[in-house]
Amino acid sequence: MKDRVLITGGAGFIGSRLARRLVVAGYEVSILDNFSPQIHGGQIELSHDLRNTTQLFRGDVRDISLLEQALEGVHVLVHLAAETGTGQSMYRVRHYTEVNIGATSSLMELLLTGKYPLRSLVVASSRAVYGEGAAKCPQHGPVFPEARSGKDMKTGDFEPKCPICRASTSMLLTSEDAPFQPSSLYGLTKQVQEQMVLLYASTLGINGFALRYQNVYGPGQSLKNPYTGILAIFSNQARANRPIYIFEDGKESRDFVYVDDVVEATFRAVEALPQKPVALNVGTGVAVTVAELVDLVISYYSSGSSVTTTGAFRDGDIRHNCANTERLQSLLGYTPTWKFTAGIQEFLGWARSQDVDAGKYEQSLAELRNKGLMYG
Ligand SMILES: NC(=O)c1ccc[n+]([C@@H]2O[C@H](COP(=O)([O-])OP(=O)(O)OC[C@H]3O[C@@H](n4cnc5c(N)ncnc54)[C@H](O)[C@@H]3O)[C@@H](O)[C@H]2O)c1
Numbered sequence: 001m002k003d004r005v006l007i008t009g010g011a012g013f014i015g016s017r018l019a020r021r022l023v024v025a026g027y028e029v030s031i032l033d034n035f036s037p038q039i040h041g042g043q044i045e046l047s048h049d050l051r052n053t054t055q056l057f058r059g060d061v062r063d064i065s066l067l068e069q070a071l072e073g074v075h076v077l078v079h080l081a082a083e084t085g086t087g088q089s090m091y092r093v094r095h096y097t098e099v100n101i102g103a104t105s106s107l108m109e110l111l112l113t114g115k116y117p118l119r120s121l122v123v124a125s126s127r128a129v130y131g132e133g134a135a136k137c138p139q140h141g142p143v144f145p146e147a148r149s150g151k152d153m154k155t156g157d158f159e160p161k162c163p164i165c166r167a168s169t170s171m172l173l174t175s176e177d178a179p180f181q182p183s184s185l186y187g188l189t190k191q192v193q194e195q196m197v198l199l200y201a202s203t204l205g206i207n208g209f210a211l212r213y214q215n216v217y218g219p220g221q222s223l224k225n226p227y228t229g230i231l232a233i234f235s236n237q238a239r240a241n242r243p244i245y246i247f248e249d250g251k252e253s254r255d256f257v258y259v260d261d262v263v264e265a266t267f268r269a270v271e272a273l274p275q276k277p278v279a280l281n282v283g284t285g286v287a288v289t290v291a292e293l294v295d296l297v298i299s300y301y302s303s304g305s306s307v308t309t310t311g312a313f314r315d316g317d318i319r320h321n322c323a324n325t326e327r328l329q330s331l332l333g334y335t336p337t338w339k340f341t342a343g344i345q346e347f348l349g350w351a352r353s354q355d356v357d358a359g360k361y362e363q364s365l366a367e368l369r370n371k372g373l374m375y376g
Pocket of ligand 1: 008009010011012013014015032033034035036039040059060061062079080081082083084099124125126127212213214215216217221222
């Protein structure tokens with residue numbers, strides 16, 4: 001038997017696939033998860049295979065005595081448990097802070113006791129730490145635009161602006177050296193989580209990886225959580241022939257990375273030889289616009305959904321994100337391989353067989369409107 005790995009959030013989308021990958025490779029795997037109803041609906045058990053091959057600590061990552069039990073004998077901690085809705089984070093401020101930052105603080109205090117044989121700490125960070133990320137100004141070259149202004153967006157002007165001359169910019173690939181500029185509370189909690197993990201990995205003299213996942217998609221992602229995952233949301237709407245509303249002008253884009261690629265990168269972080277704590281992008285470097293995504297989904301289902309590009313926007317949303325993945329290749333020897341056109345077929349083929357409650361999405365938008373966090 002190889003080392004013992006604890007995955008917090010291991011019942012979730014990425015965590016459950018990572019657990020399988022580690023079990024196959026001979027690791028002893030334990031999972032800590034509270035089966036959050038917003039993510040899992042009514043499901044309160046691990047899948048059959050994981051029930052037989054992993055140890056489950058059922059409960060909240062904020063529960064310090066549960067963390068103490070789960071950390072016993074652990075060599076690698078992969079910390080994935082989190083609240084993940086960008087829009088929702090903007091009004092559930094205390095809750096997101098307690099789950100994402102508070103629980104990480106408890107974990108770090110426990111690790112500092114030196115009771116555990118830990119050799120590596122891996123945390124799921126996010127592209128959200130960059131905010132608008134890297135962009136090119138026609139006059140000033142590479143720049144890092146600040147959060148977009150509601151005033152511009154209300155006139156249909158959505159591209160991020162040059163911080164020097166305010167000209168509209170175009171997207172560049174964002175590398176890990178870009179400054180932290182999160183534009184949502186979720187992004188801010190991910191920034192703090194990763195800084196804590198890298199700081200304490202250094203203090204403890206162990207490996208530390210903050211993996212900045214881009215937009216992860218694939219079979220098994222939550223179709224029940226209306227607060228996160230645009231691909232899941234559009235798929236649910238299209239299957240039910242319900243209207244699809246595209247925010248902004250549809251030219252906003254995302255770097256969609258297939259879950260198997262994310263699992264492989266995370267697995268390599270678990271296996272990595274001793275090295276300095278580091279943050280790494282995990283993405284494809286290919287941008288897909290939201291309008292392109294909707295076209296693919298509609299045509300896959302031959303859906304009768306109406307599609308409206310609304311010009312609406314949400315506080316906390318960014319315009320583009322696309323990762324430079326050179327550091328991932330150079331430190332972990334990995335570059336994601338799945339093409340979006342192939343991965344989306346896998347996702348939609350799986351999603352077609354799942355039960356969904358599409359009405360919840362409209363409810364989640366109404367919540368944002370009521371809080372004054374959505375325009376249009
Ligand atoms: N999926 C993406 O696109 C993406 C992108 C960037 C970063 N991430 C990060 O990757 C990690 C995993 O994401 P995922 O897509 O697998 O999400 P997910 O929602 O499928 O899984 C999260 C898991 O954490 C558990 N959880 C939530 N709150 C908990 C709590 N208080 N106590 C115990 N368990 C709790 C949930 O029950 C769930 O099983 C998260 O930290 C997320 O922020 C994901």
